[in-house]
Amino acid sequence: MQIEAPPLTAVETCGAQIKLADGRWLIDGISSWWTACHGYNHEAIIDAMHKQLDDMPHIMFGGLTHEPALQLAWRLTRILPGNGTPNALQHIFFSDSGSVAIEVALKMAVQYWHNKGAPTRTRFVAFQHAYHGDTSGAMSVCDPDEGMHALFKGAIPEQIIIELPETADQLAAFDQLLTGGHKEIAGVILEPLVQGAGGMKFHSPETLSAIAECCARNDVLFIADEIATGFGRTGTMFACEQASVVPDIMCIGKALTGGTIGMAATAANEKIFSAFLSDDDKAAFMHGPTYMANPLAAAAANASLDLFEDGERLEQVERIEGALREQLEPCRNIPGIEDVRVLGAIGVVEMAEARDIDWLRQRFAEENVWVRPFGDIVYLMPPFIVGANEMTALTGAVVKIMNEWSKRTG
Numbered sequence: 001m002q003i004e005a006p007p008l009t010a011v012e013t014c015g016a017q018i019k020l021a022d023g024r025w026l027i028d029g030i031s032s033w034w035t036a037c038h039g040y041n042h043e044a045i046i047d048a049m050h051k052q053l054d055d056m057p058h059i060m061f062g063g064l065t066h067e068p069a070l071q072l073a074w075r076l077t078r079i080l081p082g083n084g085t086p087n088a089l090q091h092i093f094f095s096d097s098g099s100v101a102i103e104v105a106l107k108m109a110v111q112y113w114h115n116k117g118a119p120t121r122t123r124f125v126a127f128q129h130a131y132h133g134d135t136s137g138a139m140s141v142c143d144p145d146e147g148m149h150a151l152f153k154g155a156i157p158e159q160i161i162i163e164l165p166e167t168a169d170q171l172a173a174f175d176q177l178l179t180g181g182h183k184e185i186a187g188v189i190l191e192p193l194v195q196g197a198g199g200m201k202f203h204s205p206e207t208l209s210a211i212a213e214c215c216a217r218n219d220v221l222f223i224a225d226e227i228a229t230g231f232g233r234t235g236t237m238f239a240c241e242q243a244s245v246v247p248d249i250m251c252i253g254k255a256l257t258g259g260t261i262g263m264a265a266t267a268a269n270e271k272i273f274s275a276f277l278s279d280d281d282k283a284a285f286m287h288g289p290t291y292m293a294n295p296l297a298a299a300a301a302n303a304s305l306d307l308f309e310d311g312e313r314l315e316q317v318e319r320i321e322g323a324l325r326e327q328l329e330p331c332r333n334i335p336g337i338e339d340v341r342v343l344g345a346i347g348v349v350e351m352a353e354a355r356d357i358d359w360l361r362q363r364f365a366e367e368n369v370w371v372r373p374f375g376d377i378v379y380l381m382p383p384f385i386v387g388a389n390e391m392t393a394l395t396g397a398v399v400k401i402m403n404e405w406s407k408r409t410g
Helices: 043-055 067-079 098-115 136-140 168-180 205-217 239-243 270-274 295-308 312-333 357-366 388-409
Strands: 010-014 017-020 025-028 091-095 123-127 160-162 185-190 221-225 249-252 264-268 337-343 346-351 377-380
Touching (some): 091 098, 098 136, 098 221, 312 388, 357 388
Parallel strands (some): 123 160
Antiparallel strands (some): 010 017, 346 377
């Protein structure tokens, strides 16, 4: 509060743009923290929400159910990885934010083993540069040194954080870790293909596949955090599809409702679900967010899924990927730039060191684009409906301002 620049006041949104109180329109380069995949104020989503608002904006999901949630759960099971296979993610637990979806997944994994007669399996393997949320359990599986949660060390569970295994030697060591930890390790959690808020670090589908195979071979649960990567952002509906991986548990959120209202979900396979079926109520999964399966959010999510059905969104992602690759390439020649990388509708310019982040944020706003660098990266994750001219304005601003940054700090 003492050093942060005053926030800009937003008063209106439309398409891929945000209107400020001073009358300026900013082209949104980050989709309101990666949520507004269809852009803002999409008529189909807004209409569905208006209708649901008139009918029933909310009802508790304990002892009661409702059609929007039932329909959404059914539809999700048909698009999540593994549909039609024995490992399909057929069971959906709704919550109201990504962090809570992670908490649900971690609790689910621990209780799975408890119900299976292995109560000592309570720890998780996670990876450097991981980011899974801001609640206590989620913080415990984030990078403990480079992440924003380092000061909570000792106050949250101590998990096993290792370097992401990409080489043959690293994968062998990872396999050995899982083999030796079968009495204490409940699961492995990973953001597939893109580690997001930990620095937009990419890894290959082959790495993702190898990690999942190690988990299966050692009877360790694999949890995929697709909160940021899901719903087309990496070029496929879900990142796991690119490695033909079906996790035991998957978390989704962010773009689930098209960026209109908070909602998340944790999906599990039959193996997980069946471990909670018992005549003993102590085996039940006791978790119940007040606003879980909120009908208004479910209506928005169903309308958002409608917009994915014709495949146009993934075609838009492909076009964005091409534009990002071509138009961010000049940044490679700027002194002080360490890397430029693109995957789907994600473009990242990595600085050799983090410098003048506040200045960068101010300059982007002055150029009438909404881009929020953090750490050592400037990144773009625009709405999929972004126009060609808007896209050029975003990438042009990145190239222009990074050149200014290089001269300023060089």
